[in-house]
Amino acid sequence: MSTTTEPTQGFTDVEDTRAQLAACGYLADDRLATTVFLQTRLEKPVLLEGPAGVGKTQLAESLATATGRRLIRLQCYEGQDETKALYEWDYGKQLLYTQILREKIGQVVEDAADLNEAVERIAKQDSVFFSQRFLAARPLLEAIDSDTPVVLLIDEVDRADEALEAVLLELLAEFQISIPEVGTITAKTMPYVVLTSNNTRDLSAALKRRCLHLFLDYPDAVRELEIIRSKETGLADSLAARLVDIVRGIRELELRKAPSISETVDWARTLAVLGVEELTADVLSTTLNVVVKYERDLKRVMDALPRLVDPNAEVPDHLHGHGHGHGHGHGHSHAPAAEDRVEDDVDGRAERKAKDQPGRHNAGYYGGAGGTGPRTAPAVSTSQGTRAFPSTRKRPV
Ligand SMILES: Nc1ncnc2c1ncn2[C@@H]1O[C@H](COP(=O)(O)OP(=O)(O)OP(=O)(O)O)[C@@H](O)[C@H]1O
Ligand SMILES: [Mg+2]
Known part of the structure; x- marks a missing residue:
């Protein structure tokens, strides 16, 4: 190259x-x-x-x-x-040119003896219409x-x-x-x-x-705080630092969709607009819809918020064990149903561990479209992928 x-x-x-x-x-x-x-x-x-x-x-x-x-x-x-x-051929432009050039094209085939000869003559002009001029990049x-x-x-x-x-x-x-x-x-x-x-x-x-x-994974706390600061959210630094810790705690819960950096930024902006001066479980739960986008996740985070805001707070029994990022199949008495497990792994923790195992993915991974069943490869026509490359060229492996 x-x-x-x-x-x-x-x-x-x-x-x-x-x-x-x-x-x-x-x-x-x-x-x-x-x-x-x-x-x-x-x-x-x-x-x-x-x-x-x-x-x-x-x-x-x-x-x-x-x-x-x-x-x-x-x-x-x-x-x-x-x-x-x-690329594709700009059919409309080709058509327009042939319309405008109708007379000229007429002259090319004017004295052709028969249809065959006329077609031959037109074919000789192919390169005019299949040139870069008519290519839509x-x-x-x-x-x-x-x-x-x-x-x-x-x-x-x-x-x-x-x-x-x-x-x-x-x-x-x-x-x-x-x-x-x-x-x-x-x-x-x-x-x-x-x-x-x-x-x-x-x-x-x-x-x-x-x-x-x-x-590229979620950033560490220091860098996430730097990112929040750089976005000038209007939230005081000390509160932003607390917020980052809380969001990181939320990411540890097994959610369908963990909050991203942009959602931390949005949350900081929201809290700043509301003039919040202290991050309490109450104020955070009323604005939770900024960072949590699924009903079931909302409930999980609501339940966990008191502990995230104050680690010494009383935590309902059923929440123990969801704070350390392990996968499922660990024999807890609250093990979710199979259907739920697929959803639970949408954020990809267990999937990432199984990263190199082919065919392990499902449609819901990282919020992918579709249902919860295995994703089947769409049908691919044999001509796909060959069009722009001569078939003689060795395909890299
Ligand atoms: N390192 C960073 N520095 C500054 N801003 C960042 C950084 N990382 C993320 N952001 C902010 O987070 C937001 C989301 O980033 P972006 O859209 O690039 O995510 P993505 O990884 O492409 O997500 P998706 O997979 O959903 O497309 C952006 O608004 C971006 O400004
Ligand atoms: Mg993106």
Whole structure:
């Protein structure tokens, strides 16, 4: 792979990476800053996996701001095919041109002896209508074909079908796209590629191998407090620090959806607007809907709040044992029903432990759409994933 242009602004080292991201409002820890610095030096995509709201998407946006690059975003979803990711022929434009050029086209076939000859003559003009002029670039082609360096965000790649993942594999390996009618388009400038995943399904080892992989988890208390402060929520520092501790306690409960950083920020703002001066269980429970989005979770957090606010508070018996983040199947007398267990694991604690076991995922993982049954791979047509790449090219494994 070769590039013709250097990035507009590079990072000099890890510390500089952290500082430049911080100047754009993104507070990265050591591992993340190192990964980002390496990505800019090694020209490798970064794959960020982790629960919702830990700053995966925001990283790509901040990286674009920090480096002065344009952000091109491919939002992945189920059923998406290459025409929405790579390119498609602009049929409307082709039609319009043929209408306008009707007379000229008429002249081409005017003296043709028969229909066969007329078709032959028109066929010779194919390259006019299947040229780059009539190509509608979608995000991946747009990033490869951009004259200026870009940040390419491939967001929620786990939601895309495996066929699209195969297309990405080729793209990320060679930074080029082959269009049968046009030829191969190679990256003019190397994009910084950020892929994000919420782990609703396993990504292929081949994809992971091509990327610098980072599991982005909830930040530690110090960094989360820094993030809250940086958002200028209006909540006093001492209260914000208490709030962070309480949110961290809530994350330890086995909830369907644990509160994310953005929900901590929202909660801080809410409490500031209400002019709260002390974090009591009462005031927190009246504003709990800002951070807890499921009825059953609400009940669990309500029950646990007195203990979270004051560790010496009396805790109802049935809540013991939910504060230390272990999985299920531990033989407690209150073990939930099978159906409940699937829901309980939506936040992914047990799933993360089983991360390398293929086929372990379910549709509800990290709040994925659908029911609670196992996710079946959607049908993929044999033509999917081959369109932009010549079949002769060796597919990376
Ligand atoms: N390290 C950080 N520094 C500053 N802000 C952060 C950081 N991490 C998260 N945030 C804030 O948290 C919010 C959620 O982040 P973001 O949308 O990037 O999460 P995500 O991991 O992409 O979530 P999802 O999986 O739901 O898309 C954003 O508003 C962002 O500003
Ligand atoms: Mg996101």
